[in-house]
Amino acid sequence: MGMKFLMRILTAALALSITAPALATEADEGLTLKGEPRIAMLYISPRNDGGWTQAFDEARLKLEERLGHRIQYVESVPENASSIRPAAERLIQRGANIIIGTAFGYSDTFEDLARRHPEVAFLNGSGTTNSRNLQSFYGRTYESQYLCGMAAAAASKSGRLGFVAANPFGQVNWTVNAFALGAQKINPDATVTVIYTGSWNDPVRERAAAAALIDRGADVIGQHVDSPTPQIVAQERGVFGTGHHRDMSEFAPAATVCSSVWVWDRFLEPELENIFAGGWKPQLDGALLSMAEGGTDIACCGPAVAEEHVSTIMAAREELLQGNKRIYQGPLYDRNGTLKIADGELPSDGELWQMDWFVKGVITQQ
Known part of the structure; x- marks a missing residue:
């Protein structure tokens, strides 16, 4: 029993020693999309709610015009994993490689999605989680x-x-x-x-x-x-x-x-352009934006x-x-x-x- 346990530890350590440099290199190089950018957004409420979500939708329209990319969206996605996950997975299956969320309650599910889909860039407005391919953002x-x-x-x-x-x-x-x-x-x-x-x-x-x-x-x-x-x-x-x-x-x-x-367009336009350019590195403590920063x-x-x-x-x-x-x-x-x-x-x-x-x-x- 003791020898088997020791062998498992040594095997795990060897695997980590092999994969860790690769993971570090991948993180250091940043994320580069595979193929053309395809952007999609998940809205917590209807796009014409008159407030939070409508502000995102108005930014979406400006971004489509300025960036020359159509941006898909899904309305009224509640803050629970059983709603968020299938909505995001469907978009990814259809080719989306940039997913923008719009809710605090998406945070944990987005973190898990980012881990499952390392080739996809994730952004989340008012989120709290961040990783090598996920950045949360909010304003002061x-x-x-x-x-x-x-x-x-x-x-x-x-x-x-x-x-x-x-x-x-x-x-x-x-x-x-x-x-x-x-x-x-x-x-x-x-x-x-x-x-x-x-x-x-x-x-x-x-x-x-x-x-x-x-x-x-x-x-x-x-x-x-x-x-x-x-x-x-x-x-x-x-x-x-x-x-x-x-x-x-x-x-x-x-x-x-x-x-x-x-x-939001003042922040998202340059951020999306950075993703398009390749080598995107999210701020791992998130982006808390002042008025001066958009x-x-x-x-x-x-x-x-x-x-x-x-x-x-x-x-x-x-x-x-x-x-x-x-x-x-x-x-x-x-x-x-x-x-x-x-x-x-x-x-x-x-x-x-x-x-x-x-x-x-x-x-x-x-």
């Missing part, structure tokens, strides 16, 4: 939401702002805090009351949350949920709002004064924002686009007065992803 939405907070405070008469949020995850909490910090740049006494819906896209809950915030005195409604419902409710109730994912003034022109918008931007500003404030907002936007402004540079304290980011310090990306605290003026409610 706190930058554009900071600007939306400035616009919200400029449009508000009361200084009481509401915010409809999806889930209390780090990438949602960082938008809430940034929205509050931006608002307080215009009105130091501004407050932001937050209601979490527990879902990325649930128009019924979003409607209820927006209405509850307005009933409690909010006269501007911000959001980090997928649908434009909070903006529609704001318009129905005669208050203002700030959208997320896309320019939501399309749905509530009288209410929406600013929107945090994705500009993550987000804003559509601003509605007539409810005075011209003097528009100038201030656009000046801050320009600083962000040039990479000259940091939203979370210390000193920053939480709402209990505890120092969270020391003077002159910047949080790591890991600390941002784990953000579970709120700045002064943020009121969280269920």
Whole structure:
């Protein structure tokens, strides 16, 4: 028994010594596609959802025109392996060698798919997994939401702002805090009351949350949920709002004064060109994109924002686009007065992803 066990270890070690250099060389050389690029996308919701997925679909259309490649897509693929895997496998069987996902919940399945299909390049928006042929990417939405907070405070008469949020995850909490910090740049006494819906896209809950915030005195409604419902409710109730994912003034022109918008084509176009060129090497810690790097931007500003404030907002936007402004540079304290980011310090990306605290003026409610 002992000798057999030892032989198995020696055999495994020998195999590893033979294959490891080959694997290292393959990783060092990067991924080169076999054949012409064939791109496909998996959407978590319908392509005309008015928010997150529609922003990806609009980027798809721009990419088709600029790159000269048709991009297939599959709509409404839920965040579970039993849905993701067959959808991706069918696309690969049909010849797709670049798969772009659009959901946090695709992360683990994409990691497994990338391992099973080393010849295919995988990208995943808002994902958390990365490998030699998989790169996740997301944007520093706190930058554009900071600007939306400035616009919200400029449009508000009361200084009481509401915010409809999806889930209390780090990438949602960082938008809430940034929205509050931006608002307080215009009105130091501004407050932001937050209601979490527990879902990325649930128009019924979003409607209820927006209405509850307005009933409690909010006269501007911000959001980090997928649908434009909070903006529609704001318009129905005669208050203002700030959208997320896309320019939501399309749905509530009288209410929406600013929107945090994705500009995925600015990132995906050069990234896809790198894949086309061969030797593609993903960032193994993922790509967290600033406004300067093609993550987000804003559509601003509605007539409810005075011209003097528009100038201030656009000046801050320009600083962000040039990479000259940091939203979370210390000193920053939480709402209990505890120092969270020391003077002159910047949080790591890991600390941002784990953000579970709120700045002064943020009121969280269920």
